[in-house]
Amino acid sequence: MFTGIVETAGEVAGREETPDGLRLRVAAEGLDDLHHGQSIAVSGVCLTVEEFGAVDAAGTGDGDAGDRSWFSVFLAAETVAKTYLDDLREGDAVNVERALAADGRFDGHVVQGHVDTTAEITGIERVGEDWRFTFSIPEGFGRYVVDKGSVALDGISLTVAEKRGDEFDVAIIPTSYELTTLSEKAVGDPVHVEVDVVAKYVENMLEGYAESLLADAPESAPSADD
Structure with a gap:
């Protein structure tokens, strides 16, 4: 991990x-x-x-x-x-x-290193001393991205600043910008995306729960026309 x-x-x-x-x-x-x-x-x-x-x-x-x-x-x-x-x-x-050692400090969020998809950088803006990156994520993955939630981009634990459909922004502080590959990225470049694994587990459990409810639901009574 x-x-x-x-x-x-x-x-x-x-x-x-x-x-x-x-x-x-x-x-x-x-x-x-x-x-x-x-x-x-x-x-x-x-x-x-x-x-x-x-x-x-x-x-x-x-x-x-x-x-x-x-x-x-x-x-x-x-x-x-x-x-x-x-x-x-x-x-x-x-x-x-x-990988994180058992006695290591947990400073980011749970990242497995299992890439879900790639996103495209659609905007880079300097905001004071920080940077604001905008990404476009393929259809179907936007539901895992939430405002102020965690997302791993090229292995960097980041917080979603704002989400708009299948597009989202992250704010990059100078340290993250200078010590990672973000300083070499340009609009149009791809980044690896790993969404929060907790969101995927929750979705899987809810889908299983919904399926069990449907399986246990009683059959509807026959209509008068039957």
Whole structure:
């Protein structure tokens, strides 16, 4: 599980297309305890660390502990199809968050790293020291987005400032803007969307409850014409 509090903005250091999917190598700072099999979120997508190491000053993968780290992850075909990670090229920035430790501080909201859909940035506006981003979400997903509710965009835990149908705004403070990939986004760019998992659970339970009510409802009495 993740919290949507991005630890660092990494950089795509390599990519390899395979018959079964895509392998990415990501370089980032501050990841000093990586291990094989670890869950890690790359721009909101939960992936598994295959290999890892340190990057030396020359940019190779032969550094000592304490240098900039790198890790590789594999994306299955389904993940490639549902995300925009296949569009990434070397040098592109990605948000990185390791899974929450059992004794860690819970500062964001429950983020699983399971992308529901992608949204398009339709507006970026500077408001004082902050930024206001507007997103258009595909039809059918707007019902999970509520005013002042939580939403994960590219793995960032954000609060919905205003919602209008299938369009919504979020306010971005300078820290979030500068420490994540939002500072490199432009109108027309996609972002991964993971809606609040609680909303999906509630919807599923209500649908099951409605189905049980219909199943238990007595059959209507025959009419006089029968």
